[in-house]
Amino acid sequence: MLHHAETDLIRLSTTDPLTGLANRRQLEGALKAWSSTSERSPAALLFIDLDRFKTVNDSLGHAAGDELLVQVAQRIRTASPAESLVARLGGDEFVVLVTGDVSRTPQDIAAAVLRSFEAPFDVLGRPHYASRSVGIAFSEADGDNLLREADAAMYASKRQGGGQAAVFESGLHEAALKSLRIEQDLFLALHREEFLLNYQPIVDLSDGSLRGFEALVRWRHPERGWVSPADFIPLAEESGLIVELGRWVMRTAIAERARWTDSS
Known part of the structure; x- marks a missing residue:
């Protein structure tokens, strides 16, 4: 037994x-x-x-x-x-x-x-x-x-x-390490205020009038400089950080829009 x-x-x-x-x-x-x-x-x-x-x-x-x-x-x-x-x-x-x-x-x-x-x-x-x-x-x-x-x-x-x-292939290991570093840095980037928004105007083609803006998130890394959205957005989605990043975009865009109104 x-x-x-x-x-x-x-x-x-x-x-x-x-x-x-x-x-x-x-x-x-x-x-x-x-x-x-x-x-x-x-x-x-x-x-x-x-x-x-x-x-x-x-x-x-x-x-x-x-x-x-x-x-x-x-x-x-x-x-x-x-x-x-x-x-x-x-x-x-x-x-x-x-x-x-x-x-x-x-x-x-x-x-x-x-x-x-x-x-x-x-x-x-x-x-x-x-x-x-x-x-x-x-x-x-x-x-x-x-x-x-x-x-x-x-x-x-x-x-x-x-x-x-x-x-x-040998290059895949380096790519995996790069993705891992970016993913880890993403968790710190929001707290370090490394993200910023660029605004792309939306124009009515019929009369050329301004109808709004598209908010585009950009990441300025303190060591690597500008990180392409093609590199960090998919990782943010995989890690679930995209939700917190989306909230930051909404808060920041609304606050900056309010400042434009106050200064006009």
Whole structure:
């Protein structure tokens, strides 16, 4: 009985309770074991993330989200080689780790995973189509780098519109670091008063009269100078800071409009 209890504890500590897949702890153990092998073979890691999964939880509830995750896990496991390790890292993030010689290339596995999402899922008795982004990384040395690089490739896939696979390239790591720095600086920018508004006039073309202004938010970083809205607006949306930024824009625009009235 003690042996069975110990076995159950080990299984529970390395298994995701929702999907039955390996969890992060088991994945990290597998990566560590592969990295420490003296004559290790190349490895590949696929990082799979659902696109816009948050909207499922927000609109249908967490029970529906969990139902979808269970089905997603089953499809990824079916699409992956039997000798691979399929894990759920948490949330809507899944990983397929392939080490040694397998019958299919990582790109073929990624294609099979993408195809497995083509048929609708059954969520609350209704068909639901889910999009996914896949990042692929290869390595012959470091398991930590493998996970990080596959994550960066997955975000590159999302930036390209999602629903596809992207292979890690060296420039993706620098892009990921840049995005992380900008995201962290965003949280400080409002308190440091680094944002300002530019106003673009709206003119009636029929008579040339001024009808209003469009308020355009701009960010002047103390070290990097002007940061393009194309760089910080998507990150503000992803992080949820866009709500606070929008409130700041409204307050500032209204206050500045009042000052124009007072000075006229």
